[in-house]
Amino acid sequence: MTGFATRQLHAGERPDSGVTPRALPIYLTAGFVMDDFDHAVDHFSTGDGYSYTRVANPTTEAVEQRIADLEGGAEAVLVGSGQAAVAITLLGLVGAGQHIVSAAQIYEGTRGLLLDNLTRHGIETDFVDDANNPDAWEAAIRPETRVLFAESIPNPRNEVLDIEAVASVARRHGIPLVVDSTLATPYLVRPLEHGADVVIHSASKFFAGHGAVLGGVIVDNGAFDVTSTLFPHLTAPSRTGAPSFAQRLGGRARIGYLREVMGLRFGPTLSPFNAFLIGQGIETLSLRVERQSANALGVARWLAAQPEVHSVDYSGLDDNPYHALAQRYLPNGQGSVFSFTLRGGTAAAGAFIDALEVFTHMTHLGDVRSLILHLATTSHNQRSPEQLERAGIQAGSIRLSIGIEDLPDLLADLDRGLAAVRALSV
Numbered sequence: 001m002t003g004f005a006t007r008q009l010h011a012g013e014r015p016d017s018g019v020t021p022r023a024l025p026i027y028l029t030a031g032f033v034m035d036d037f038d039h040a041v042d043h044f045s046t047g048d049g050y051s052y053t054r055v056a057n058p059t060t061e062a063v064e065q066r067i068a069d070l071e072g073g074a075e076a077v078l079v080g081s082g083q084a085a086v087a088i089t090l091l092g093l094v095g096a097g098q099h100i101v102s103a104a105q106i107y108e109g110t111r112g113l114l115l116d117n118l119t120r121h122g123i124e125t126d127f128v129d130d131a132n133n134p135d136a137w138e139a140a141i142r143p144e145t146r147v148l149f150a151e152s153i154p155n156p157r158n159e160v161l162d163i164e165a166v167a168s169v170a171r172r173h174g175i176p177l178v179v180d181s182t183l184a185t186p187y188l189v190r191p192l193e194h195g196a197d198v199v200i201h202s203a204s205k206f207f208a209g210h211g212a213v214l215g216g217v218i219v220d221n222g223a224f225d226v227t228s229t230l231f232p233h234l235t236a237p238s239r240t241g242a243p244s245f246a247q248r249l250g251g252r253a254r255i256g257y258l259r260e261v262m263g264l265r266f267g268p269t270l271s272p273f274n275a276f277l278i279g280q281g282i283e284t285l286s287l288r289v290e291r292q293s294a295n296a297l298g299v300a301r302w303l304a305a306q307p308e309v310h311s312v313d314y315s316g317l318d319d320n321p322y323h324a325l326a327q328r329y330l331p332n333g334q335g336s337v338f339s340f341t342l343r344g345g346t347a348a349a350g351a352f353i354d355a356l357e358v359f360t361h362m363t364h365l366g367d368v369r370s371l372i373l374h375l376a377t378t379s380h381n382q383r384s385p386e387q388l389e390r391a392g393i394q395a396g397s398i399r400l401s402i403g404i405e406d407l408p409d410l411l412a413d414l415d416r417g418l419a420a421v422r423a424l425s426v
């Protein structure tokens, strides 16, 4: 090697891979060197090993395996955002002319995807208002339905999904129940243990916890029914005559398709660096979620006792309509994202939010810091007044995501907000 351009690329040793770092190493590389000709032939025929980070990366895989383990799933696939996880899961299961049934109370980004975007690709969605009524799901299912979709703790009102009730409907029809469990995390509830087939998370939220990266993950129970006739793209041989996903992967056909086709062809790859940061976050997940849930209960109880507050939507409160379900599904804590409603409408909400010093005003959740957002003018501003009312969101409704700060400091901050509300009416 003599030329400068050649040497600037190839001079020096390759790192010795014989060492074993205790922290997860970051393989921040687009691809991997093939040792020799036979290695390449072998990789392309068996899929074993690593070739290109969009296909597989050791850092990302290590975090995927940890998440699959925590959820009690067979396999997980990490992608670039929670929204990507939702989109590729649905597109990997439902095609043009087919149908989704979804709970009405879901994250606005997912609702928009279903209503505005999947419709363009010939996929329709019907929404179930009372997500805990199995008859309502049953009535919405059509012969073309391929997915039931819901959130374990729906964003933003801290309702609790009766996972087993919806899962039993899904099972009767041989349709997977996909649960977005972002607000719960596997520390609070593991939907696969209650009959769900697929779990999705925005890893940008509690998994990371630090609010520094975006990521999304799909976890599958590995129990795809290979005799099903509803998903020919999983059970029929490929265009080239190669064995079907079901023949090759058995119960893991669904997640294999999400990894090998939806991940690879649609390309929502997570950076290995972000996988590392999500992995770092997960190492303290239970500690954070436990503390955040305890803080949230303290905040909810305090708010419920204030005259300026009309209502508090937190299933940990004894008089909340979801309290019994919370005790059944969320005995370790009811999460830390919930809404409450001020009596004074939008003006009160504005004065309240602008007076806060500890809470951060932003559209994010699951962070170690406490966050606040007015719903009707931000995340839910595309909804009509009737739709807002149906969703239980009023002009004075505010979403909180409670962090790990000292509870007295959070209460003092909220008290500052209420003082600003009182000052409005003087």
Ligand SMILES: Cc1ncc(COP(=O)(O)O)c(C=O)c1O
Pocket: 081, 082, 083, 084, 086, 107, 109, 151, 155, 180, 182, 183, 201, 202, 203, 204, 205, 214, 215, 216, 364, 365
């Ligand atoms: C319940 C839920 N699912 C999915 C998403 C989308 O995740 P991301 O922001 O990582 O794309 C969010 C984001 O707020 C969410 O709250």
